[in-house]
Amino acid sequence: MFRKLRWALVAAAVALGFVVPAAGASAADNPYQRGPDPTTASVAATRGTFATAEQTVGGGNGFAAGKIYYPIDTSQGTFGAIAIVPGYTATWAAEGAWMGPWLASFGFVVIGIDTNSRNDYDTARGTQLLAALDYLTQRSPVSGRVDAKRLSVMGHSMGGGGAVYAAIHRPSLWAAVGLAPFSPSQNLTTDKVPALLLAGQNDGTVSPSSVQSLYNGIPAGVEKGYLELAGAGHGFPTSSNSVMMRRVIPWLKIFVDHDSRYSKFLCPSLADSTGISGYRSTCPLDVPGGGDPGPGDQAVSLVGAGSGKCIDVPNQSQANGTALVVWTCNGGTNQRWTPTSAGELRVYNGTKCMDAGSGQPGTAVTINACGGGNSQKWTVNATGTITNAQAGACLDVSGGGTADNTPVIVWNCTGAANQVWTRQM
Numbered sequence: 001m002f003r004k005l006r007w008a009l010v011a012a013a014v015a016l017g018f019v020v021p022a023a024g025a026s027a028a029d030n031p032y033q034r035g036p037d038p039t040t041a042s043v044a045a046t047r048g049t050f051a052t053a054e055q056t057v058g059g060g061n062g063f064a065a066g067k068i069y070y071p072i073d074t075s076q077g078t079f080g081a082i083a084i085v086p087g088y089t090a091t092w093a094a095e096g097a098w099m100g101p102w103l104a105s106f107g108f109v110v111i112g113i114d115t116n117s118r119n120d121y122d123t124a125r126g127t128q129l130l131a132a133l134d135y136l137t138q139r140s141p142v143s144g145r146v147d148a149k150r151l152s153v154m155g156h157s158m159g160g161g162g163a164v165y166a167a168i169h170r171p172s173l174w175a176a177v178g179l180a181p182f183s184p185s186q187n188l189t190t191d192k193v194p195a196l197l198l199a200g201q202n203d204g205t206v207s208p209s210s211v212q213s214l215y216n217g218i219p220a221g222v223e224k225g226y227l228e229l230a231g232a233g234h235g236f237p238t239s240s241n242s243v244m245m246r247r248v249i250p251w252l253k254i255f256v257d258h259d260s261r262y263s264k265f266l267c268p269s270l271a272d273s274t275g276i277s278g279y280r281s282t283c284p285l286d287v288p289g290g291g292d293p294g295p296g297d298q299a300v301s302l303v304g305a306g307s308g309k310c311i312d313v314p315n316q317s318q319a320n321g322t323a324l325v326v327w328t329c330n331g332g333t334n335q336r337w338t339p340t341s342a343g344e345l346r347v348y349n350g351t352k353c354m355d356a357g358s359g360q361p362g363t364a365v366t367i368n369a370c371g372g373g374n375s376q377k378w379t380v381n382a383t384g385t386i387t388n389a390q391a392g393a394c395l396d397v398s399g400g401g402t403a404d405n406t407p408v409i410v411w412n413c414t415g416a417a418n419q420v421w422t423r424q425m
Helices: 002-015 040-044 099-104 124-137 158-168 208-217 242-256 260-265
Strands: 052-057 063-072 077-084 109-115 145-157 173-181 193-198 222-229 275-281 301-304 310-314 323-328 345-347 352-355 366-368 378-380 386-388 394-397 407-411 421-424
Touching: 040 099, 040 242, 040 407, 052 099, 063 099, 063 208, 077 158, 077 242, 099 109, 099 242, 109 124, 124 158, 124 421, 145 158, 145 242, 145 421, 158 173, 158 193, 173 386, 193 208, 193 242, 208 222, 222 242, 323 345
Parallel strands: 077 109, 077 145, 145 173, 173 193, 193 222
Antiparallel strands: 052 063, 063 109, 222 275, 301 310, 301 421, 310 323, 323 407, 345 352, 352 366, 378 386, 386 394, 394 407
């Protein structure tokens, strides 16, 4: 909230007649900044300054198929990424493909997906959005162009509900955008991800009031925005729409690129209100500092190579001594582990630590209050194994099991598949 305080001080200084120098923003200050200084005209343009290319994605990656759009230029470093899913029964080609090159030309890697079933609901669409990000950052042909920290999601209608689901279940995301979001399975009362929600003024499918209800549920302290597009119906995101994009792009630039140069387009009010019948936000939007880790402090899921399942705190228990298991990956907070500089693996936003107890082979791995002892210090090795400092044993799925609820223990290091772990953003 430091930046909000600074704005208040600036306003007070101006009121007293002091001259306040403008705060500059440069690539040297912000390693994530991409592209030239923006203008009202450049943000409204259908293409940014980056030339782009495309790659088709087949099935078998947790979603039906997709297409990746990315900047060709690699001289400025890696780019933040956006996964986008269309609405109920829709396909990416019919509904969302126009967004891909548009967003990529502004300096993002974009993956647009088709869902496993066109009838998938919001939770399934959200799960597939997260699978798309994991594929994009870990196995895709363009993974080297993506900054695996700076990830975001967007979706239309039922896909917007998917974006809501993804934001709730992976709080390490840096931004979420819901386009007329229909979210029958969850709300945003536990959201920690900066969220922009858009509604069509004349939408008879997902009414502006229902989108406002989602907006109102976002907790205090989480940055949020609400836009109502004048005269728009439910299909406003399904074809080229500059009214939408000239607001979405600044939101993504602010939160995925930490680029304060784009704040002027949204705060203290819209720089260009063309086509907008309503706007609310938490201005001044609190832009993280250039090198800050961003929301969620880079929590990861730990996926077993042998089981394909995630290390899980059963039943989301927060009781000290709860023994860990592997369980089907679902992105829940009880499966999200944050490595710290002290060598800890913390869960529940840092409130509990993974603990190997005595560290002797066969010892159950548990969660406990963080105390800084060797039983809570882990080394993630290049081979994918994770060793504990207490006795040098490895994090292990007991007996090489693959079923849900198989215990997680420490055991003599063998390098077998049940001791190899993939960090999933």
